[in-house]
Amino acid sequence: MRLSVVLSFLLAVSLIGCTKKSEDTIKVGVFGPFTGGSAPMGVSMRNGVQIAIDEINASGGVLGKKIQMVDRDDEAKNERGGQIMQEFLDKENVVAVLGPINTGVADASTQYPNQKKVPMIINVSAGAKVNELFKTNPENYVFRIAANDDIQSKVIVGEAMKRGYKKPALLCDDTNYGQNGREKMEGVLKSLNVKPVYIGKFKLKDTDMSAQLQEAKAAGADVLLVYGIGPELAAISNSMSRIGWNPEMIGSWTLAMSNYITNAGKNGNGTKMPQTFIEQAASTPKQKKFVEDYKAKFKESPIASAVSAAQGYDSMYLLKNAIQQANSTEGKKIKEALENFNAPYEGVTGTYAKPFSTTDHEAVKETNVMLGEVKDGIVIQATTPTKK
Amino acid sequence: MTEILQILVSGCVQGVIYALIAFGYNLTFSTSKTINFSLGNVLMLGGVVGFSLYVDRATGQLLGYPYLVPIIGVLVAGVIAGWVVHKFAVEPSLKLKSEYTWVLATLAMGIIIKNAVEQIWSTGDYRFPSPLGDDPIRIFGAGIYPQEILAVVVATAMVFGIEAFKRYTIYGKAIQAVSEDKETASLMGIPQQQVVKVSFMLSATIATVGGLLVAPWTFVSATMGTSLGTKAYVVAIIGGLESGFGLVVGGLILGISEFVTARYISSGYKELPGFIILILVILIKPSGLFGKKTIKKV
Numbered sequence: 001m002r003l004s005v006v007l008s009f010l011l012a013v014s015l016i017g018c019t020k021k022s023e024d025t026i027k028v029g030v031f032g033p034f035t036g037g038s039a040p041m042g043v044s045m046r047n048g049v050q051i052a053i054d055e056i057n058a059s060g061g062v063l064g065k066k067i068q069m070v071d072r073d074d075e076a077k078n079e080r081g082g083q084i085m086q087e088f089l090d091k092e093n094v095v096a097v098l099g100p101i102n103t104g105v106a107d108a109s110t111q112y113p114n115q116k117k118v119p120m121i122i123n124v125s126a127g128a129k130v131n132e133l134f135k136t137n138p139e140n141y142v143f144r145i146a147a148n149d150d151i152q153s154k155v156i157v158g159e160a161m162k163r164g165y166k167k168p169a170l171l172c173d174d175t176n177y178g179q180n181g182r183e184k185m186e187g188v189l190k191s192l193n194v195k196p197v198y199i200g201k202f203k204l205k206d207t208d209m210s211a212q213l214q215e216a217k218a219a220g221a222d223v224l225l226v227y228g229i230g231p232e233l234a235a236i237s238n239s240m241s242r243i244g245w246n247p248e249m250i251g252s253w254t255l256a257m258s259n260y261i262t263n264a265g266k267n268g269n270g271t272k273m274p275q276t277f278i279e280q281a282a283s284t285p286k287q288k289k290f291v292e293d294y295k296a297k298f299k300e301s302p303i304a305s306a307v308s309a310a311q312g313y314d315s316m317y318l319l320k321n322a323i324q325q326a327n328s329t330e331g332k333k334i335k336e337a338l339e340n341f342n343a344p345y346e347g348v349t350g351t352y353a354k355p356f357s358t359t360d361h362e363a364v365k366e367t368n369v370m371l372g373e374v375k376d377g378i379v380i381q382a383t384t385p386t387k388k
Numbered sequence: 389m390t391e392i393l394q395i396l397v398s399g400c401v402q403g404v405i406y407a408l409i410a411f412g413y414n415l416t417f418s419t420s421k422t423i424n425f426s427l428g429n430v431l432m433l434g435g436v437v438g439f440s441l442y443v444d445r446a447t448g449q450l451l452g453y454p455y456l457v458p459i460i461g462v463l464v465a466g467v468i469a470g471w472v473v474h475k476f477a478v479e480p481s482l483k484l485k486s487e488y489t490w491v492l493a494t495l496a497m498g499i500i501i502k503n504a505v506e507q508i509w510s511t512g513d514y515r516f517p518s519p520l521g522d523d524p525i526r527i528f529g530a531g532i533y534p535q536e537i538l539a540v541v542v543a544t545a546m547v548f549g550i551e552a553f554k555r556y557t558i559y560g561k562a563i564q565a566v567s568e569d570k571e572t573a574s575l576m577g578i579p580q581q582q583v584v585k586v587s588f589m590l591s592a593t594i595a596t597v598g599g600l601l602v603a604p605w606t607f608v609s610a611t612m613g614t615s616l617g618t619k620a621y622v623v624a625i626i627g628g629l630e631s632g633f634g635l636v637v638g639g640l641i642l643g644i645s646e647f648v649t650a651r652y653i654s655s656g657y658k659e660l661p662g663f664i665i666l667i668l669v670i671l672i673k674p675s676g677l678f679g680k681k682t683i684k685k686v
Contacts (some may be wrong), residue, residue: 205611207606
């Protein structure tokens with residue numbers, strides 16, 4: 001207890017320190033889950049942003065000012081999303097916001113940037129509403145650099161069809177994220193006239209999925225399409241080994257999380273998922289440098305969630321380029337610059353010529369997505385990115 | 389057939405674990421009419437202590453110590469946790485005039501344990517490799533992990549061992565005497581306070597051992613005990629807080645009902661039957677399915 005008092009005192013002191021020098025820095029709010037089951041994604045994302053900020057500051061900052069990160073842990077709790085956003089916008093006066101990871105948290109926070117006219121780039125959450133917000137906010141300040149659930153479900157279902165499966169079973173967690181993914185996958189399947197033979201769900205912290213798997217097996221499923229986060233997805237793989245049933249498993253990009261890969265162990269081999277960045281397949285100089293910098297700075301290899309780290313890094317650079325182009329830190333001007341980039345940006349997750357427009361705030365398209373596969377504790381590339 | 393067998397196997401394993409933890413509730417209830425609501429988190433503490441003495445958290449590799457080390461570790465952790473909970477949450481509460489302070493005090497103790505583990509240890513989920521291997525054995529096609537067999541054997545042995553201890557040893561009889569009538573037991577020269585304290589230590593040790601047993605298939609995390617602790621309490625109410633036999637039956641009812649529901653109705657309603665039974669039991673037979681029998685027997 002005493003420790004936490006000291007810590008909060010230190011935090012308070014450092015906050016006072018921050019507000020004083022706010023005039024010569026540009027503040028960027030970064031939030032995500034830094035504790036709990038989603039933490040590998042949140043921490044990796046923050047680290048990715050940190051690398052970008054360090055690089056930018058080392059080369060003189062932007063508009064002659066240094067960038068300063070203000071980070072908050074949302075603990076993957078929906079209500080924390082709104083609270084943190086209010087703190088960012090009302091108290092910290094950040095120029096823009098990057099994050100978060102969890103769909104529910106993102107959806108609970110996106111109204112604030114639109115109210116305050118401060119741009120927000122969602123850099124991991126795949127399920128959050130982005131382009132849907134145009135209906136209520138024609139001047140939408142919410143952007144995304146992450147393969148959204150539409151793209152992911154298309155890739156997941158598409159891959160299953162490409163491999164000739166006809167009887168998919170869907171198994172998704174009961175959070176906003178999992179159920180959103182289930183709905184999208186069902187939609188894609190419907191458009192292809194395929195009916196899932198089984199649709200099941202599970203709760204966070206469930207450890208034995210054998211009942212659901214048996215039902216899927218009894219329904220004659222030939223492929224398992226899953227949506228959830230690391231620990232529970234690992235429980236699915238482990239339960240598959242338990243009941244001795246081994247259909248191919250394809251699912252959300254979170255199957256690349258470290259807590260899936262280590263917890264599933266050898267039962268995770270062969271699992272496939274859409275990825276915007278695969279550490280083992282890093283080929284461009286930019287990607288290789290990023291992986292090396294990450295390893296040197298955070299002493300972590302492989303990266304706990306490489307996709308989150310790469311998207312975090314790219315989101316910071318897109319923001320920096322927009323600020324530079326706008327020659328201002330005013331929200332409206334940054335937004336306009338984001339929507340109308342005059343120079344392409346070559347990032348870790350791909351090259352973005354014109355990532356956003358006034359009607360489309362999704363940077364990642366199907367062409368940016370490749371298929372990853374778990375193999376002996378790491379994620380390798382399963383196929384090259386599909387070309388449109 | 390294989391499928392039904394698999395459901396029964398999974399359900400029974402889960403049920404026996406519920407019963408074991410419920411037995412922890414039963415022990416303190418019988419001596420002091422109090423329940424240690426932090427038991428779920430004490431179980432988590434067992435999992436975490438066992439994990440820390442057996443696996444390297446950063447790499448997931450074994451530290452190379454024999455499995456005996458984590459076993460001794462969780463036994464010590466259990467005794468200490470039981471002593472601490474009794475000393476700082478239950479004893480002061482029992483001295484107060486307000487009768488149910490211990491409910492909040494033990495709940496608070498559980499939250500403190502959980503937060504401390506989150507702060508000091510980690511908030512992640514980790515895999516605990518079973519000392520018996522992670523490949524399921526097939527019995528008539530149904531998969532069962534060696535660790536699950538071990539868990540069932542150890543849990544059953546502990547339940548029967550403690551029941552035998554209570555019935556056939558002088559110390560056990562002291563516990564029974566205290567649970568029957570505190571004042572009379574004191575008059576007969578039984579150190580009532582000591583008996584209560586020992587029951588807390590024993591109950592917490594059951595939980596920490598339970599944590600070590602379930603860790604290989606639940607993963608180790610600061611939240612691993614939360615739902616187990618709650619469900620074991622449901623089992624204790626269904627089976628009857630004062631009946632050892634009732635707890636086992638209650639555990640099996642809850643464990644099997646969860647798997648049957650998930651398989652044949654919907655995985656979303658998995659926990660529903662257990663809680664419906666709980667409400668029915670409270671309405672119809674508040675002392676639990678086997679509540680009265682043992683009261684007569686003692």
